[in-house]
Amino acid sequence: MLSIPIERLTLDNGLRVNLSQDPTTPVVAINIWYGVGSRNEREGKTGFAHLFEHMMFQGSEHVPKNRHFELIERAGGSLNATTWFDRTNYFETVPSHHLELALWLESDRMGWMLPAMTQEKLDNQRDVVMNEKRQRYDNQPYGDWDEWIQAMVFPESHPYHHTVIGSMADIEAATLEDVAEFFRTYYVPNNAVLTVCGDFGRDEALDFIERHFGEIPRGGEIPAIPGEQSLDPVIGTTVRERVEAEVPLPRVLIAFRVPTYTSPEFYAADVAGSVLGTGRASRLYRSLVREQRVAKDVTSFVFPLTSGAGMLLAWATGFPEGDPVELETALIAEIEGLASVTEQEIERAVALTETALARQIEQVGERADLFSMFDQLFDDPERLNSELERLRAVTTGDVSAFVDRFLGTDNRAILTYVPEAAKKTPTPSAR
């Protein structure tokens, strides 16, 4: 059982604060989770949470454009942010004597972002985001898989129906008004968790936090997530799509609705996902890659989502002349076979997760992100220390029951990519 120290308190304006000290290396991480992500976007505004994340780096009242990056890089720090379905996180890791700098920068954009916003900055970041979409999705083989899968697994009325990157038409239409409204609605201390992790003095850190974040006014109530969050636990049928695209190899993806991260049944789903696809002793690797040789690579993982349902996803990439139907049959056979999971398999899955978690928390930035997550999603940062116990408690019976209930033909979204008729004959690349 892990025992990372953690102290939690709440400022008067509603900002939740987690402090976790570890003096072994003179670095400190700060991490903020805002309780807003793509699920909060309304129709016609998809992709906005992520565009807004970009705008958060465009300066604030007391910090000119590029200054945030300059100051953190100059301090010898690293920084970034990511947008996801249920949240947006911002983080810096800095040498420990620069803690106040990082807190001041984060507080300035939490409290004083809007005065720095201009049309020019918005136009610039719209271009950057559109290039991000082209680079990471449009100009990538299989790059649009999540757009297909999310639309197949979640109904149009559900907030997970659309992707985080969103629609480019919606991004084009975003205005400064939208930026201001989004900021006032969601970027408020009562919708945020701040975690400080690493080498720092407790009282000094609290003093910095009070001074820089304390005067930011509490915001209003956070509006309900748009659309219909509750949904049937299963899709109701097998949904299929076949995409002919400029891809090198056939690939079959299969996704299932699964219980949310906040549901006790989630852990059986997580273990099932690991038994299926984590490691070379996993069922998919052993069967599809090593024995049957129908797949070049295999993957499976669970999306730990919290609105209505999460997702378990598995995929297998075939060989150039391979038959996608054969690939799908092999993939489904292994998924259905999971009902006969053994204790040894669960032990392996948990052992691999334990090592992976231990390696993750070697970095204070990762630790801070986990504490923020457990606070934001579970109202309980301590939960990090007991997370492995919940995985260890999963039995073969739990996994079998999960497989019966959630991995059947009434809950499948199957997406098949097939290479479009070759435009040219491939030639060796080194000449």
Next chain:
Amino acid sequence: MSAQSRSVVPPAGPVRTFDFPPVQAEVLDNGFQIRSVQVGRVPVVTAMVVLDAGEGLLDHGRGGLSVLTGDCLEGGTAKRTGVELAEALETIGAGLSVGTGWDSTTVSLSCMADRLDEAMSLLAEVLIHPSFPADEVERIRGQRLAAIRQREMNPADIATTASRRLTYAEGVPYGRPLGGTAESVEPFSPDAAAAFVAARYRPKGSGLVVVGDVDAEQVRSLVETHFGEWAGETELRPEIDVQPRTSERGIVVVDRTDSVQSEIRIGHVGQARSTPHYFALRVLNTVLGGAFTSRLNLNLREEHGYTYGVRSRFMVRRGAGPWCVSTAVGTDVTADAVREAVTEITTLVAEGPTEEEVDAARDYLAGVFPLQLETTGQIAARIAELLIYELPDDYYADYRDRIRSVTLDEAHEAARRCIRPNEMTVVVGGDSAEIKGPLEELGWGPVTVEEAP
């Protein structure tokens, strides 16, 4: 707190010193080098075997042999089938991964500290007694061929592959993709893997780096137990040839019809790890394209919005690796982006960086050093570098001082010596019908077009 005081950047607190953790060095009787570092933040250990078995040793005809041999280690040992090996490792939560580069092959293990004995025994078994069963070798060769097919259709890889080929003269290893080509991978066999292992997976000439919650004495005893019986000496390395393909500047379009973006690579032959300009180049490259606030990124991304990001890298290797600026930009702004990038590079070389930029780059690189040494894996990789490039064990003790002591003149000198704008090859993977004309209008150099693979 008043509005005025908010405007003041908070001062830094007292600096806490950071020292690279002490490295214990030993050599086994068989010549196997041991380096260990005890860090106890989390009860995990990374053990990394470093072999003088990089792709840079191999001519084009054998390209990919080192990568494939490394991949085939999962095929099993004299004692275990591949499945049994995977189960033995994963039952104790251990991960085994093989990394092959131009200069080395590393076989790394990570596990909880209390499983280290069993894990180390498996690591030794994999290295000393790999079995290369024919059917496993055949499977893994097939996977590699499929991966090559994927690479040949990935827009970023297409541009990078063309850039390397156009950077180096015919036959230079660095001019081909790391994992080889369909032709060079075709003849791979169990015998080829076994012969490569016999020549290059030998204790003398190799080393083991162990970092984590374990002391030097335990490490020594574990290594003696598991690697003591290993014998032999790694064969000498051939000299590496790094002739450039050309010294003329030019633009090559690799045509991908209807491409939604252009993948741009700008560069020429760069520097070896042993370059006397190493520290000055790190500073110089940070100014040019190694950080978010570098000139290239502030121009192409933050000012013009041409791209999601752009970077410059000197890939220092045993021989002179490539220097390359890379980015992906919108098709309609391709020529503009090339013009801006070339102008930034040319201006930096001609005029040099400013004192303020050099100062900021030094602070960044010196400050970020401890952040890059938080994990056992990061520390192990740094120490592996010392073994690969035959650097002294105390190399990192004054690393930050050496960064901080780089002067403006040294950074400018490094730019003039290591970047030659008139010899750059610009590779653009994109839609020729849209971009060829505007690239010609730049008037920067001749534009040629080739078909994508």
